[in-house]
Amino acid sequence: MISFAQTLFYLFSAIIIFAALRVVTVRNPIHAALYLVLTFFTTAALWILLEAEFLAITLVLVYVGAVMVLFLFVIMMLDIDLAVMREGFVRSLPVAGLVALVMLAIMVMVVGPQHFGMALYPAVTPHAADYSNTRELGRLLYTVYLYPFEIAAVILLVAIVAAIALTLRQRKDSRYQQVELQVAVERNDRLRIVSMPAEEPRP
Amino acid sequence: MPQYRRADRIHQMLENYLPVLIFIAVGLVFGAFMVVLGMILSPSRPDDEKLSRYECGFEAFAGARSEFDVRFYLVAILFIIFDLEIAFLFPWATVLRELGLFGLLSMTLFLAILVVGFIYEWKKGALQWE
Amino acid sequence: MVESILSLLTLLGFPDWLQSVIIIMLKIVVILIPLLTAVAYFTLAERKVIAYMHVRIGPNRVGPRGLLQPIADAVKLMFKEIIIPHGADKALFLFAPVLSMAPALAAWAVIPFEAEMVLAQVDASLLYILALTSMGVYGVIIAGWASNSKYALLGAMRSAAQIVSYEIAMGFALVGVLMAAGSINLGEIVMGQQGGFWHWYWLPLFPLFVIYFISGVAETNRAPFDVAEGESEIVAGFHVDYSGMAFAVFFLAEYANMILVAMLAALMFLGGWLSPFEGIGIFADSWLAAPSILWLLVKTSLFMFLYLWFRATFPRYRYDQIMRLGWKVFIPITIVWILVIGVAIVAEVGPWFAAGVAHG
Numbered sequence A: 001m002i003s004f005a006q007t008l009f010y011l012f013s014a015i016i017i018f019a020a021l022r023v024v025t026v027r028n029p030i031h032a033a034l035y036l037v038l039t040f041f042t043t044a045a046l047w048i049l050l051e052a053e054f055l056a057i058t059l060v061l062v063y064v065g066a067v068m069v070l071f072l073f074v075i076m077m078l079d080i081d082l083a084v085m086r087e088g089f090v091r092s093l094p095v096a097g098l099v100a101l102v103m104l105a106i107m108v109m110v111v112g113p114q115h116f117g118m119a120l121y122p123a124v125t126p127h128a129a130d131y132s133n134t135r136e137l138g139r140l141l142y143t144v145y146l147y148p149f150e151i152a153a154v155i156l157l158v159a160i161v162a163a164i165a166l167t168l169r170q171r172k173d174s175r176y177q178q179v180e181l182q183v184a185v186e187r188n189d190r191l192r193i194v195s196m197p198a199e200e201p202r203p
Numbered sequence B: 001m002p003q004y005r006r007a008d009r010i011h012q013m014l015e016n017y018l019p020v021l022i023f024i025a026v027g028l029v030f031g032a033f034m035v036v037l038g039m040i041l042s043p044s045r046p047d048d049e050k051l052s053r054y055e056c057g058f059e060a061f062a063g064a065r066s067e068f069d070v071r072f073y074l075v076a077i078l079f080i081i082f083d084l085e086i087a088f089l090f091p092w093a094t095v096l097r098e099l100g101l102f103g104l105l106s107m108t109l110f111l112a113i114l115v116v117g118f119i120y121e122w123k124k125g126a127l128q129w130e
Numbered sequence C: 001m002v003e004s005i006l007s008l009l010t011l012l013g014f015p016d017w018l019q020s021v022i023i024i025m026l027k028i029v030v031i032l033i034p035l036l037t038a039v040a041y042f043t044l045a046e047r048k049v050i051a052y053m054h055v056r057i058g059p060n061r062v063g064p065r066g067l068l069q070p071i072a073d074a075v076k077l078m079f080k081e082i083i084i085p086h087g088a089d090k091a092l093f094l095f096a097p098v099l100s101m102a103p104a105l106a107a108w109a110v111i112p113f114e115a116e117m118v119l120a121q122v123d124a125s126l127l128y129i130l131a132l133t134s135m136g137v138y139g140v141i142i143a144g145w146a147s148n149s150k151y152a153l154l155g156a157m158r159s160a161a162q163i164v165s166y167e168i169a170m171g172f173a174l175v176g177v178l179m180a181a182g183s184i185n186l187g188e189i190v191m192g193q194q195g196g197f198w199h200w201y202w203l204p205l206f207p208l209f210v211i212y213f214i215s216g217v218a219e220t221n222r223a224p225f226d227v228a229e230g231e232s233e234i235v236a237g238f239h240v241d242y243s244g245m246a247f248a249v250f251f252l253a254e255y256a257n258m259i260l261v262a263m264l265a266a267l268m269f270l271g272g273w274l275s276p277f278e279g280i281g282i283f284a285d286s287w288l289a290a291p292s293i294l295w296l297l298v299k300t301s302l303f304m305f306l307y308l309w310f311r312a313t314f315p316r317y318r319y320d321q322i323m324r325l326g327w328k329v330f331i332p333i334t335i336v337w338i339l340v341i342g343v344a345i346v347a348e349v350g351p352w353f354a355a356g357v358a359h360g
Helices: A006-026 A029-048 A053-078 A082-086 A093-111 A133-141 A146-167 A181-184 B012-041 B070-125 C001-010 C014-051 C069-078 C089-110 C126-147 C150-182 C186-189 C208-219 C242-271 C293-313 C320-346
Strands: none
Touching: A006 A029, A006 B012, A029 A053, A029 B012, A029 C089, A029 C126, A053 A133, A053 C126, A053 C150, A133 B070, A146 B012, A146 B070, B012 C014, B012 C069, B012 C089, B012 C242, B070 C126, B070 C150, B070 C293, B070 C320, C001 C014, C014 C069, C014 C089, C014 C242, C014 C293, C069 C242, C089 C126, C089 C242, C126 C186, C126 C242, C150 C186, C150 C208, C150 C242, C150 C320, C186 C242, C208 C242, C208 C293, C208 C320, C242 C293
8 A cells, every 4th residue: 555645756756757858859859848848847746745845845946936937938939940850860870879879878877776775775754844955955054055155146147147148149239228317417407497578568 | 923943844855845845745746646537527529620729810920839039049048047047046146244355356357247147148239129 | 712723623534744834735725815916906907097097987887886897807808719829839839837836826825925924935935036136038029039929039038128127126225135135035124123003124224124125026027118019019928829718828927026015015115014103102001003915915915016006097008118227227326325234234333233223
């Protein structure tokens, strides 16, 4: 008899594997991206089963909510031609197959079954009622792991600079609203009070 | 005065999140139900003009899916970076009281580095829309 | 009441897990029915309020004073043909409204209506809501793309870029709330505001409060930030090709999101279900000083009214102005204010940040 949690685990795992396969097999790139979203979402559900609450929700927030939105933006705008994409399929099949095999071998070596299993890990102790995953993470991240944390800031800074350097193409002829100038305008810049003699009444 | 008691929480995270999972499923089913209901109840009399895509009554003169201003990508990339920043700020905000001055300084440094990037994008005009 | 249902289910011989699932389903129904009723009547309230602001009467034909109007609208939409345009991606076209509806409803799972009255006892409830709100953008993007129309796609891209921009400002504003409460849980955030009107977070977090609500208006694509629906340029934005029930679902999701933003504002900045008369001598011991769900509903209605008031008052922003407001005004202000609160917490300033308030 398997427990309810195990049922959920197998259900989510099945969805993940199915969705991940669809990502690479489906023809339409938009559909592929949406299957990837489904994969991330169910992965988050698995992480919650592992009691990694904060990371699970952050996975949804960052990957589903932000990264995949960028993916969709790009795919929608590129208007990918499927016929052109499939042209070189047969020609590059051997090389691609080789690369895939090498990657598979590496993955088995690094995350293969010999590293996992009930025997290798002690049973997880359930947390107390007032356990807060987020708070525990905060206690460690900003004290013990301070250097990696600050390095993350630098990496993000590099990402900002790189993104702007790569994508920003300014047109010379575009015109902007300069709000600062509008706000800074004073009465004397726009308005001139002239004193004129009052008009003489007609005779 | 009823206190909000943390001890009342059920012990396992699974039990806490089960209602969330069910609620998401209910949301999906409810939305799908409404659309299906509409499809069943409503008439379906398609004709060529009705199904043509909307273009202010003109004949469509170009494919709908066209290349786009690169600025939208830039917004999306910057959004990812700032979203990550927020994800880093959340656990920090909950434990700031315990960490005290040290925590404040570590986050100030983090924000300072990123504010440099923010100033850079501002000066470069990446936030400028014409 | 839950116990009596449980004992009935045990009598009928349901297994344990099924029992809890049934109880949860019942609770969901108890949340959804008032919510959907509120959504329906919010549309009527919108038309009425704006009508009176325009010195008109508004809908008054269906039922007494037009009170049955939302039901008439629903029935009408139900029997309208759902047109699927040529070249549209049929499956995604029909899936997009579902995708915008599900997060708008599922976010309500973690909203506490009173101390103890919450469906899912999730610790990181605020983060969960932020994550689900960010899912809402998918409905918009997919609808725009699946319609195979230039107008829809343009509208979708505009809305999506706007939604993500304001999500940043909103996220930073939420960080301020977390700092003040020292917790990521909505219930604890409300309990951190105990002590009457002047202890609520709207005062120490005033800039964030204003930014949160304005970002909320922009996130839900409401006036004055409704460029997606700029009637004069791109007609109705991402849902231009939708009709009948498929359109109605988008509409419902938008209004459910508006109510959600209003309720979150009430919970995080106006003390949720706490009474404004708490701690005032004359009201002590009377029901007016007691916390109750009534206060939460009153505060939520206040924000919902603000939505309508905004729509009747402000002219639409131009797109470059929207982006400027989000990136160049709100984000700098929130970052500065986060640092201000940080210093205030470390220095333990005032009644809000004193050491005793922490929930540790």
